[in-house]
Amino acid sequence: MEATINNPTVVERFTKVGFEPGFARYSDWASAINKETAEMKQIAQTAGIKED
Numbered sequence: 001m002e003a004t005i006n007n008p009t010v011v012e013r014f015t016k017v018g019f020e021p022g023f024a025r026y027s028d029w030a031s032a033i034n035k036e037t038a039e040m041k042q043i044a045q046t047a048g049i050k051e052d
Helices: 008-016 026-047
Strands: none
Touching: none
């Protein structure tokens, strides 16, 4: 899967239709989700978005 996602032809096709191709290993998933969650919380705080 990683080799396919990183194939220049696949990258070009994905990009052409608006996707940002990328590969992440399952073992890195929790770390990636935690990082993104922290980033989104910071964005929400900066924008003054509050939970209802």
